[in-house]
Amino acid sequence: MTEEPMAENTGLVDARARARHVRELYETLEGRLLGRTWTTPELAIGFTNDAAYVGRLVLAAESTWDIDGDTDAELRHKLAECLWWAFVLADRLAVDLPEAFESTMDRIGAGLGQAVEGR
Numbered sequence: 001m002t003e004e005p006m007a008e009n010t011g012l013v014d015a016r017a018r019a020r021h022v023r024e025l026y027e028t029l030e031g032r033l034l035g036r037t038w039t040t041p042e043l044a045i046g047f048t049n050d051a052a053y054v055g056r057l058v059l060a061a062e063s064t065w066d067i068d069g070d071t072d073a074e075l076r077h078k079l080a081e082c083l084w085w086a087f088v089l090a091d092r093l094a095v096d097l098p099e100a101f102e103s104t105m106d107r108i109g110a111g112l113g114q115a116v117e118g119r
Contacts, residue, residue, distance in 0.1 A: 012098035019087035040092050047085035054078050 027037045038046070057075040059065030067074065090097035 009098055009102060012101060015083065016087050016091075016098060019084045020091060022084065023088050023091070040089070043085070043089055043092060047082065047089060050078055050081045050085060054082060 030037045054075070056065050056067065057071060057078055060067045060071045061075060087097055089095075090100070
């Protein structure tokens with residue numbers, strides 16, 4: 001098995017730009033309602049809350065947890081929100097998430113490729 005290098009993921013770059021725009025809208029609303037924007041720890045708590053709910057939705061998708069509503073629609077929504085939160089936190093913490101994703105997948109893929117090939 002040969003590892004093909006991945007081209008720069010412009011999809012993630014575009015997603016980051018959309019996430020930034022939505023965050024700017026939230027910041028406007030937070031300024032109006034709270035007189036300030038959320039802190040980094042508050043953003044992290046928002047992310048972990050949504051990520052935890054993904055766990056419940058996975059259980060619901062496997063019919064081991066009951067929820068009200070459309071499980072598939074909720075799962076799509078919460079997974080997308082978690083991706084949004086990741087971009088928001090990465091921006092707040094000065095992490096280039098598209099680059100970090102590419103380099104991490106390259107490193108993991110290379111290691112797994114070697115393991116699969118028995119090297």
